[in-house]
Amino acid sequence: MTNKQIKTMKNHLSERIKTVPESFIRRILKVSNQPDVISFAGGLPNADLFPIQAIQQACVKVLENNGKQALQYASSEGDIGLREWIAERYQTVQGLSISPENILITNGSQQALDLLGKVLLNTADPIAIENPGYLGAIQAFSLYRPTMHSVSVDENGMNIDELAQLVKAKKPKLIYTVPNFQNPTGISYSQQNRQAVAEIVAPSNALLIQDDPYGELRFSGKAKTNFMSLLPEQTIMLGSFSKIITPSFRLGWIVAPTNLIKPLVIAKQAADLHTNYFSQQIILQYLNDNPVDEHIAKIIQFYGKQKQAMMSAITEYFPKDVHIATSEGGMFLWATLPENKSAMTLFDKAIQEKVAFVPGKPFYVGEKETIPENTLRLSYVTMSEAKIKTGIKTLSDCIKKM
Amino acid sequence: MTNKQIKTMKNHLSERIKTVPESFIRRILKVSNQPDVISFAGGLPNADLFPIQAIQQACVKVLENNGKQALQYASSEGDIGLREWIAERYQTVQGLSISPENILITNGSQQALDLLGKVLLNTADPIAIENPGYLGAIQAFSLYRPTMHSVSVDENGMNIDELAQLVKAKKPKLIYTVPNFQNPTGISYSQQNRQAVAEIVAPSNALLIQDDPYGELRFSGKAKTNFMSLLPEQTIMLGSFSKIITPSFRLGWIVAPTNLIKPLVIAKQAADLHTNYFSQQIILQYLNDNPVDEHIAKIIQFYGKQKQAMMSAITEYFPKDVHIATSEGGMFLWATLPENKSAMTLFDKAIQEKVAFVPGKPFYVGEKETIPENTLRLSYVTMSEAKIKTGIKTLSDCIKKM
Missing domain, CATH: 3.40.640.10 (Type I PLP-dependent aspartate aminotransferase-like (Major domain))
Incomplete structure (x- = not known):
């Protein structure tokens, strides 16, 4: 089966599917998911905060009462x-x-x-x-x-x-x-x-x-x-x-x-x-x-501390000409490097040092030459505060070497 | 909110959504789902056969081991x-x-x-x-x-x-x-x-x-x-x-x-x-x-007996000029009435006697005048053998009165 191919596939595909951009991020995530990489690339929530036990109780209850x-x-x-x-x-x-x-x-x-x-x-x-x-x-x-x-x-x-x-x-x-x-x-x-x-x-x-x-x-x-x-x-x-x-x-x-x-x-x-x-x-x-407000408060407290850890490390280590967009919540920070520095080049350097993030380029639409090369997205929700500090320091070193 | 309407809705809808037929069957199912109706209309499997306890055990295990x-x-x-x-x-x-x-x-x-x-x-x-x-x-x-x-x-x-x-x-x-x-x-x-x-x-x-x-x-x-x-x-x-x-x-x-x-x-x-x-x-x-083959065998035995019950009742009660298509499995039987008898008319009569089925018409495509009026689908999987017998007898009486 593995080798079976539709010979006339190109004639078969719809026009619409040919126009869909493949997700560049998925490719990045594959590199970033190695266990020894400090990854700020993911868009996933922190699994430590999933209410596993409460979900288990809900499963049992639903199946017993209303299976x-x-x-x-x-x-x-x-x-x-x-x-x-x-x-x-x-x-x-x-x-x-x-x-x-x-x-x-x-x-x-x-x-x-x-x-x-x-x-x-x-x-x-x-x-x-x-x-x-x-x-x-x-x-x-x-x-x-x-x-x-x-x-x-x-x-x-x-x-x-x-x-x-x-x-x-x-x-x-x-x-x-x-x-x-x-x-x-x-x-x-x-x-x-x-x-x-x-x-x-x-x-x-x-x-x-x-x-x-x-x-x-x-x-x-x-x-x-x-x-x-x-x-x-x-x-x-x-x-x-x-x-x-x-x-x-x-x-x-x-x-x-x-x-x-x-x-x-x-x-x-x-x-x-x-x-x-x-x-x-x-x-x-x-x-x-379950009190969902308490659960959400826990996520907010956790993510808030992680964001704080990332901001502190950025203030301590990043060159002053890197701009971080003001953010009051969510999961991401957005960094803008000086105009002559490419986030793609930074990615290649950083991944060698086992730190990952997502370059900003794939998030833009429009003519290629109008898309800034110097932005990047940093997720702070899945890494420990210690790793956030180490990762940001490494990233700073890479930026300074560019 | 309930009263909020987009004023220019017709201009907004895509051409494609305007061409989709609304499911006639969903409307029939609403009438058929009354508890006092003997329904051969559904396309649902029999819920008595769902492996509720085994699914519950699987939930607990998955969440405990790999939550x-x-x-x-x-x-x-x-x-x-x-x-x-x-x-x-x-x-x-x-x-x-x-x-x-x-x-x-x-x-x-x-x-x-x-x-x-x-x-x-x-x-x-x-x-x-x-x-x-x-x-x-x-x-x-x-x-x-x-x-x-x-x-x-x-x-x-x-x-x-x-x-x-x-x-x-x-x-x-x-x-x-x-x-x-x-x-x-x-x-x-x-x-x-x-x-x-x-x-x-x-x-x-x-x-x-x-x-x-x-x-x-x-x-x-x-x-x-x-x-x-x-x-x-x-x-x-x-x-x-x-x-x-x-x-x-x-x-x-x-x-x-x-x-x-x-x-x-x-x-x-x-x-x-x-x-x-x-x-x-x-x-x-x-x-x-769980041994899924045993579970499937149980479904086959159960549905097989129900199909048998329906076939027996049909043989006993239905006029001889109603044709039933040969079937070796699944969930449905297909009946063809004599050409001058309409399954839609039969549906109206039968639902008054608290028996439901799905007229065949909505399953056809093509020009209106080419679609036969005299076919119907009978599901045998959700009703008890006793109800199948009663329902088929009632349906037969309705056919004979047409």
């Missing part, structure tokens, strides 16, 4: 109890009034992006994404062959002039944002920036996606207004249990207006009938039996 | 241990030599269909599906807007003349088949029919999908040759744990040639990163710790 139903086919929309819990959490944490009918359970927020692309995008439809931005969104959308435009993000949020011009000139159907602790930069849109974005989007026909996987992981500063409050008829929210409970369950959700939920459910049904129902039941049982 | 990994992000290809188990099972049961590298784990075989459509189909590409055939496949493929052609199936399998003409005239890129215990008809392709199909497909560039969710559920007769043996370079096999262990885990797989697996993995990554890894680990633990 037949938990193992049977279920509705495409997702478990109603879980959707009610999510709606209630929006109320408690953000004061947002969401109906469970407006929530669709998905396989992580990655599937939410795929379903939105499927339901909304025709070939060549204009869309806007953050630059730099989340690679998974670029991958998911690119399968539907839109015309991708980008809006620069910096420590304040979206570049308002760029956004205004783009909305006016290109009329994007979708605007994809990660306003809280963005991947890859760790930055958040300021309150003023959100207001300005909303003012530009409101008179247009664009839909704004607020992807929010890290929103609950705030170490400092104050929560900012959700786009759902600023643009209630144009905002689609995505959420996920991956960063606050477990990613392996692939449990996320979409919050969307009623007339968008219906076609999304049809697309979900065609995609995989429904999301793993057993895992939906386990998560719900876990949430009902 | 951190089981709750972390995992590879898009799927767990290598699970893929090895699947490869070995093809060897043991069917004598097929498959490499784990040629297997991709998906969210049930439904996602396999979506990924294949995504990777292979451009708008208007010709494909061939069975008529009548599996609705989920029609739904999944139609999102990629192919030109759908159909080939009639009867008790021998595909109509060979129709297939030959179609392959010659339309050059389909894909041919979708369920050669074992097909949904909706319960029929299997004969050995001779498979041979003839393979001879027609071999010289063409078509890829043949053998979807096989029911293949292990044989009550009588002898296993037939897999298309993978007949068309090794053109066959894509789909498999699933839904009908033999549990459907709620949404665990299926694709077996494909090496040069097709690679783009499928990219599409999988964009679709949802990977399939629920916790559930992959549980199924593997379950398979390692």
Whole structure:
């Protein structure tokens, strides 16, 4: 079997699959995952914080009390109890009034992006994404062959002039944002920036996606207004249990207006009938039996200390002309080297010294010559404070030698 | 929130989502699921046969021995241990030599269909599906807007003349088949029919999908040759744990040639990163710790008795001019009423008497006037033998009154 090949494969592949960028990061992760490497490359949460025992108790309880139903086919929309819990959490944490009918359970927020692309995008439809931005969104959308435009993000949020011009000139159907602790930069849109974005989007026909996987992981500063409050008829929210409970369950959700939920459910049904129902039941049982706020507080405390350790080491060791973007939460820091220094060259040097990170280049879209070579993403959540210190020192030595 | 509507929704929806048929069956299932209805309508396996306790033991073991990994992000290809188990099972049961590298784990075989459509189909590409055939496949493929052609199936399998003409005239890129215990008809392709199909497909560039969710559920007769043996370079096999262990885990797989697996993995990554890894680990633990052949034998014995009960009741009560298609396994029987009798009318009468089934019409593709009105699908797996007898008697009375 291994040697069996379809001889005419090139004729068979769809145009859309030929355009999807292969994830450069996956290749980097292979090098970075060697046990002797100090890796700031990963995008994974810290497995030490998974609530293993509580999940085990939830499994036993669900199977004992409700085994037949938990193992049977279920509705495409997702478990109603879980959707009610999510709606209630929006109320408690953000004061947002969401109906469970407006929530669709998905396989992580990655599937939410795929379903939105499927339901909304025709070939060549204009869309806007953050630059730099989340690679998974670029991958998911690119399968539907839109015309991708980008809006620069910096420590304040979206570049308002760029956004205004783009909305006016290109009329994007979708605007994809990660306003809280963005991947890859760790930055958040300021309150003023959100207001300005909303003012530009409101008179247009664009839909704004607020992807929010890290929103609950705030170490400092104050929560900012959700786009759902600023643009209630144009905002689609995505959420996920991956960063606050477990990613392996692939449990996320979409919050969307009623007339968008219906076609999304049809697309979900065609995609995989429904999301793993057993895992939906386990998560719900876990949430009902355990104080999730305490669990999230533990993650925040842990990650917050790791971020602090990385910032301290950076202050101590990094050359002063390396800029670190201000970040109040999440999992990443974003470093900008002096303009003449290449993060790819730094990667090659650092990996020889057993330190890994992700160069910033793959997170950008646009013409090659416009993409900065000197940015990098540093994840601080999986390494111990001691290793963070050692790794940052090594990285500093590599930068200084360039 | 509930009242929030996107005002310009019609302008937003993609062309592809507008063409997907909404599942008529879902609507029927809502009526059929009332507790006092004897339902032959469902497509669900019998929940009494789920190995609840063994799954519970597997959960505990996985979380105790390997909790951190089981709750972390995992590879898009799927767990290598699970893929090895699947490869070995093809060897043991069917004598097929498959490499784990040629297997991709998906969210049930439904996602396999979506990924294949995504990777292979451009708008208007010709494909061939069975008529009548599996609705989920029609739904999944139609999102990629192919030109759908159909080939009639009867008790021998595909109509060979129709297939030959179609392959010659339309050059389909894909041919979708369920050669074992097909949904909706319960029929299997004969050995001779498979041979003839393979001879027609071999010289063409078509890829043949053998979807096989029911293949292990044989009550009588002898296993037939897999298309993978007949068309090794053109066959894509789909498999699933839904009908033999549990459907709620949404665990299926694709077996494909090496040069097709690679783009499928990219599409999988964009679709949802990977399939629920916790559930992959549980199924593997379950398979390692329990004799799955004994479990499948139990299902076969149970379903076989239920099928026998339905056949006996049909022989006793049904008018002699109702034809039942020969079936050696699976979950369904296919009835054909005399030509002047409508299964939709029968459904309306029967549901008043608290008996439900699925009229055959939604399983057909093609021009309205070519679709027979007089077929119906009867599932025998979820009702007790006593209820099967009562339900068939009631249905007979309704037919006689028409």
